[in-house]
Amino acid sequence: MDETPTPFARECAARGWDHPAAFLRAFESTAVLVGEEVAVTDRQFRRWRQAGPPRPRPRAWRVLHAMFGVSPLDLGFPGPEPSATVEASPSTMEEVNVDRRAFVADSLGAAASLAVGSSDAVGTAHILELSEGLRSLYTLDDAYGGGDVRSLAVRHLRRVRRVINTGSYPDTIGRQLQLLAGETAEQCAWLYYDADDQDTARRYWGEALTTATMLRDAGLEILVLASLSMQASYEGRPRDGYDLARAAHQRAVSLGSPVLLSLIASREARALTLMRDQSSARKRLADSMRMVDRGDRGRPAPEWAAFHGHAELDYAQGLLYTEAGHHTAAVPFLRAALAHQDRTYGRNRALYRLTLARGLVQAGEVDESAAEAVGSLEHLEEVESGRVTRRLAEVRDLLASADAASARQAGEELTEYAQQKGDG
Template sequence: MASSSQAARQARQASRAAPNTAFRRLRGQRSPGEFAAAVRKAAREIGEQVSCDARYIGRVEAGEIRCPNYAYERVFLHMFPGLTLADLGFTAREQVRGGRRGGGRVHPLCPLDGPPGDNSKISDIDEESDVLRRVFMTSGPTTVAAASLGLGLGFVPAQRRVGEAEVDAVEEAVRRIRLLDDRHGADGLYRRAAQPLRAAYALLDAGTAARRSTADRLHAGAGELAISVGWLAHDSGRFDDARSHYGEALATARVAGDLALEAHAFCNTSFLARDAGRHREAVRSAQAGQQAARQLGSPRLLSLLSLREAGGWAGLGDRTACEKSLARAHTYFDRGAGGGADPEWMSFFGEPELEALQAQCWSALGEWPRAARHARRAASLQDRRFTRNLALYRAELASDLAHAGAPEESAEAGQQVLDLLEGVQSSRIQSMLAETARVLAPQAGTGGVGAFLDRFGEALRLP
């Protein structure tokens, strides 16, 4: 009788023996990277956000992904109207589920482990919350943390060879965290996201990757996971935890010689330093990130890092240096997306974010009407389905209007944020609203200000 490890290996080999030729035909003459870009564009058209890259397309065509998750399903059916999942070369979700439950381990990060299909009345948020529970709700000490990634390891012995399945699970954890944060904010995710991070670093500590390329992917995946978890800590007001996670990612980048990961770590470190009032550190970190990013061929990454530097200069009150950094950011941004050179994590960075970061600079310099103009433009440009960012931009607008002496407009924007916060948990946004309420308090009798203050106060009292 074959051992469980042999059975698992045979199952993996069997799954790879059936390439998805139908999906390959649909790609046509486009490269995997070009097709992935088309998938991301189609996702934006219908308000979805997927982190599709050439590697994902390759996995689909190789038959490793037998059925896409719900977000990808909606995108693919939008791209190819009139076709079914079967026409796209995928296996029915119910069949894949049944096979996994009957004959093998269930991968907690598998996109198939969700709620029922087309006839379900469960909302997208319920669907994602179910996935979240499956991914992150684990138990056991750190020594068995690898199990939280669904790797089926139980522990990571020194002789264990880390392969594609383990690295894929780390990378999928990063994508899932980013997607859920975009939709629902950080507060409810942070604690549960720490388990996959510990698992990823347990794999690194084992030091037994089968190939150099696998080891490089594992370092990059673990570092990106540290940044993602650090962002959840950052956005939920746990600045010390965030600083630690970003530092861990930077150390991983330096060990692996990974400039892309280094630039990302410095980008987030700069953002955190600005929020924590360490403005000189924000400038230095952004400049260090630019130095790493210059070799990567991504103008959009350099644009974002220039905006981070501008935020630091604004915090220091140096208007001239801030304006120079903003001008440089626009120059890079206007060069357009860098295609395959743009990091996957930068999918959030478009014109709305460009406007929002400029608003933050002008508010730090005390130019509130100018800040409000940029914040209003950010909110108007943002896709309404990306709830967290829309709430963030409107919270910035409410604050800027309050300081600019437009209390009624500020209260109206604040009410819109409160509407959005029913599905978003973000300490950052709540803190911004609290500051807006503080500024508006003396004008409680003006227009709708009192109604906003009452509603905000009620929201604070809710459990």
Template sequence: MASSTETSSQPGRPARPNLAFRQARGPRSPAEFAALVRRAAREIGEQVSCDARYIGRVEAGEIRCPNYAYERVFLHMFPDRTLTDLGFAPRSSVRGRPARPPGRPAAPGTDETPGPYEPYDIQNPHDDVKDPPTPHTPYVPYGTYESHEESDVLRRAFMTGGGATVAAALAPLGLGPLGLVQDAAAADRAPRPGTSEAAAVEEAVRRIRLLDDRHGADGLYRRAAAPLRTAYALLDAGATRRATADRLHSGAGELAVSVGWLAHDSGRFDDARSHYAEALATARMTGDDALEAHAFCNTASLARDAGRPREAVRAAQAAQRIARPLGSAYLMSLLALREAAGWAGLADRTACEQALTRAKALFERGPSEADPEWMTFYGDAELAGLEAQCWSTLGEWPRAARHTRRAVVLQHPHFARNTALYTAQLADDLARAGRPDEAAAAGLRVLGLMEQVQSSRIHTMLAGTARVLQPHRRASGVPEFLERHTELPHLA
């Protein structure tokens, strides 16, 4: 599947062949030209998953204007030409918004840092954001690999390998769901994905979430790339039935969100942003509002942690617009908390409190059958923990500590990672509230959990707490915490 961030023809508009681009390709085959595109991308530090199929779509007029990554590559390859010279339509006519001037920085007056990918860049009927998209690097939907040529080989193997290949790809995570075709001859007779492959992708999502709940993201992220590659290769192969195709799209999108979360929690923010963007693109291609709301929800959380509070607010608000018709009060409650976190980052206490009030009122309506499957983690503990984060951001440490302590007490033992996260947050809140002895005790409890849980996010929080406690070495428990913290293995 080529990068989903390209802009294809608008619905109802007949595709017009791009003869200028075909002429630029010259005597080379589409595959040969795709290899040149990938090589040119590497020359300027870009990564694009360009293949013969993508070139064919451009020449057929299906892609009326490339995304910004491909734009930079094409202009590098043909420095004496413009996108119009290459047969592409002006970006404003495709996206319905003005084109971004080359090199334009993020909008002035914001406290955000520009990221590698702007998730609002894809045309979104639900989003009324008027800001132009920020520069970004492209998304590589199949994880990190040595070369694009190798990736092409892997993708062809996935597309022709049937269920046996799916099982092998899921094996690194212990994801060998039942119902997959194990026999090579049977796989040859049924090379296109069916219900068993769709079920395998859905099961992969569940297993990854389960492992993350118990152990955290570090060490899991790299291994999760194989099921994600498989899921998108299955989409490329094409299902025979529409219902199966819809399940595959939804499953692949949820898998992209899950892998994005693993990247997020392990400190790989650029990777996480790209995975969430891919999930958004997948959702929009099929009109999957539930998936789109989930992707925006995680994008808001990432934006908060990455120091882009305004983006966190915008993403959370977009998610709420999309999720409102879905009928889940719990989902709307969580999204209101995401918005509150963004307002806290912008130091807007009034807006933060309004969002928190809305979140708690929605939560009081209780669970329902409309709640998404992925929201199993959301309960009293998460509500308290996310509210505590808002008060921490606003600098109200004693108030934050009260809510965080409640989150630790209420957390179900199954969610070992969240227990460690909330306890680390409690340690930091207590340290900043001027209670170093209690902070050290909480920090020691976290260190005891780190043999079971691997999370760069928690490591970062503990490091911050250790810095705050350095001047309080005479307080009870602080020397022991600082000493044990220095012995904590560094996560790669």
């Protein structure tokens, strides 16, 4: 086994920081000096000393740069620099770790630069720029979750509203702007939902539904109703969730998109599962699976439904068995959901892996659960999602109740990570 010290380990030793306590003290004092509110743990220091270390977060990156006087790239950490301009697309998000805020600054730059005054005419170019900003928010959410992205979405919504209220445009452009405002409000709602701020999410969904009603736009109305169904089930209101999904289904039939109907059917199945109507839930989930397999025969699904597919349905099947108490039966579906999930969906991969860890410990596979739980920390490095944080706490509590050395060790690592995440 190669024992050659890494560049980072060599530089730490040269400065007398080769012991965790010494390094953490130096890091803390440097962070205070440069005004960065960030802390590291023994575990992070150990991982940084190993070959192929994870990329530090931007605040930690800046502290390391100040400590050593050289870029962390020269210490063996992967790039890019947090301040670097990074061009990324959904197809490459899994290959490049991108600072969330640097990436969104690039993605939304054109839309942010709009300063439409009362004498400025708004045209198709403005619509395209603002729409591109919204698509960038979708990409960021898929990769990183709603925690950091939500404030950016709110700012984008303000831009759209400013254009609406200060610009000059014909009615055709005005309708497109209003629809864009509704779609952006819906995205704000989703991001706050993912961050587990349900009251704020409900307010933005209400705004989006008002816009959909005003414009009589079926697509936006279906999206909001399906989203409200999901939220209702998440909050323990499955009857509301079912009724909202049925309302979305009634409006979606005429659109002729099998994938959209499959997504809505899966929301119905989730609500029925929580209502303890397992027979109806299984039937509706089977309908959902058949419809997604016919996705190429009807109209294409809307862009926002691109995430829906076999991974999502495997996950739904696993949750159905979990709610019924059949934890051993749930595990293969949860494992398949993780295996099938596209790597561009970083937040979903983190959630799926933690849910698999939960299912394993509930099925009595404690050692494997502990391994999956610790392994999930790799996915969490760049994810900010309240739903994922809640699932992490569930897994930690379940492991704490298991009488096994692997469970205790994993529980300690999860606790340490959660504390560091809260402090950072």
